[in-house]
Amino acid sequence: MHLLRAYILAVGYDYVMLLEKNSHLDATTTLLGNAERGKVMLSSLKTRQEGTYRFFGNSNNSDLIVLLLYNPGATVTLLASPLACEQEIPQITALLNEAIQHPHGCRVTLAQTVIQTSDCLLTQAFVQTGFSKLAVLHFLEQTKHAKQIKIPSGLSFTPLTREDDELLGTILEETYVNSLDCPNIHGLRAVQDIIDGHRGADPTSMQLWSIAELENKKIGVILLNSFPKMKQSELAYVGLSPIARGNNLGNACMQHIANQISELPFSRVTLAVDSENIPAKKLYKKWNFKKIKQRLTLIKKLS
Numbered sequence: 001m002h003l004l005r006a007y008i009l010a011v012g013y014d015y016v017m018l019l020e021k022n023s024h025l026d027a028t029t030t031l032l033g034n035a036e037r038g039k040v041m042l043s044s045l046k047t048r049q050e051g052t053y054r055f056f057g058n059s060n061n062s063d064l065i066v067l068l069l070y071n072p073g074a075t076v077t078l079l080a081s082p083l084a085c086e087q088e089i090p091q092i093t094a095l096l097n098e099a100i101q102h103p104h105g106c107r108v109t110l111a112q113t114v115i116q117t118s119d120c121l122l123t124q125a126f127v128q129t130g131f132s133k134l135a136v137l138h139f140l141e142q143t144k145h146a147k148q149i150k151i152p153s154g155l156s157f158t159p160l161t162r163e164d165d166e167l168l169g170t171i172l173e174e175t176y177v178n179s180l181d182c183p184n185i186h187g188l189r190a191v192q193d194i195i196d197g198h199r200g201a202d203p204t205s206m207q208l209w210s211i212a213e214l215e216n217k218k219i220g221v222i223l224l225n226s227f228p229k230m231k232q233s234e235l236a237y238v239g240l241s242p243i244a245r246g247n248n249l250g251n252a253c254m255q256h257i258a259n260q261i262s263e264l265p266f267s268r269v270t271l272a273v274d275s276e277n278i279p280a281k282k283l284y285k286k287w288n289f290k291k292i293k294q295r296l297t298l299i300k301k302l303s
Contacts, residue, residue: 015059016098027055030065030081049201054102056095064088066095068102073197074109074189076100076302083121089128096129100302110189111300123296131298135182136275140289141268147287151252152214157222160209165195171211171221175239180277188301198223198236208233208260212240212253219244224257232268233261250279254287 019027024045029038045053051070058064063084069077078099080092100111115122117136160168169191176186189197199206204226212220220240226233238253261267273280275294 016094017057017059018102019055019057019065023057024055026062027057027065027067030063031067031079033082054099056099056102058091058095061088061091064092064095066092066099068099070106070108071197072200073193073195074107075193075197076108076111078111078113078126080113080115080122080125082119083125086121086124089121089125092122092125093128096125100129100300107303109193109301109303111302113298114295115298117294117296119296123298126298129300131300132184134184134297134299137272137295137297138275138281138291139270139272139293139295140284141270141292142287142289144288145267148258149251149255151255152249154215155249155252156213157210157256158213160206160211162206164211165192167211167218168195168209168221171218171241172237172239174241175221177242179239181239181274181280182297185299188299198225200225210256212244212249212256214244214249220249220253222253222257224260226264228265231266232270233264233266235269235271250283251286254283258287 028041056066065081067079208224223237
């Protein structure tokens with residue numbers, strides 16, 4: 001790999017660099033370990049708004065790369081290249097620290113990363129940068145058509161719009177009470193940031209969002225995002241308030257989701273669930289979701 005052109009940001013034996021655009025393909029190739037996958041990643045990044053991603057490198061070791069992604073909802077995601085040995089931990093830690101502290105034009109309250117559960121060296125580097133474990137996430141995919149059940153009488157689902165954010169926030173906070181899904185993150189972010197994060201950069205993504213109501217009492221929320229270009233949907237979140245749990249209403253929510261999916265020109269559905277959330281995993285298994293991979297998620301509170 002040719003010498004990476006960049007702006008020098010720090011002095012010392014290992015220089016931290018903000019990489020210029022003509023080095024980005026090399027950077028994505030290094031991150032993913034494959035030139036073709038690197039091209040796909042860079043092509044995807046170029047669809048993002050200008051300034052919402054940055055690459056950082058080490059002038060003395062071109063195999064070390066950190067990608068910083070600014071996300072809706074006041075979060076940043078950090079992706080780092082695999083480490084070859086323990087001696088590279090301080091070098092990648094320097095890159096991570098610089099990436100987090102680098103000037104940006106938007107408010108950021110939380111940093112996160114998703115890495116291989118077996119990557120002990122990279123885990124050490126993130127922990128040394130102040131990250132802590134959130135959860136091991138199981139990524140699931142629905143592999144065949146869902147079964148059909150009758151939705152209980154008195155249960156209805158009302159579509160949401162942007163004007164309903166205040167209502168959505170109130171119900172979301174109710175569903176987080178005693179939740180088993182990534183409980184360590186609850187309370188770290190403003191609820192509006194959470195909503196913005198689920199909504200993402202696509203204003204049409206919430207067309208399939210809905211509030212669950214039982215006998216005119218709001219008891220849950222379904223956040224289903226549709227991605228026509230990828231020919232798939234993502235179940236970003238489904239939650240019930242404590243008073244509605246244990247009444248088989250989770251199955252009714254899944255049936256409503258299945259009904260929504262049946263109206264789309266594609267049927268693939270994905271989701272991520274905390275590996276320790278046993279009730280949710282059992283529910284998804286009943287609805288023909290199967291695990292396709294797992295990843296370790298680490299977070300760091302920034303403000």
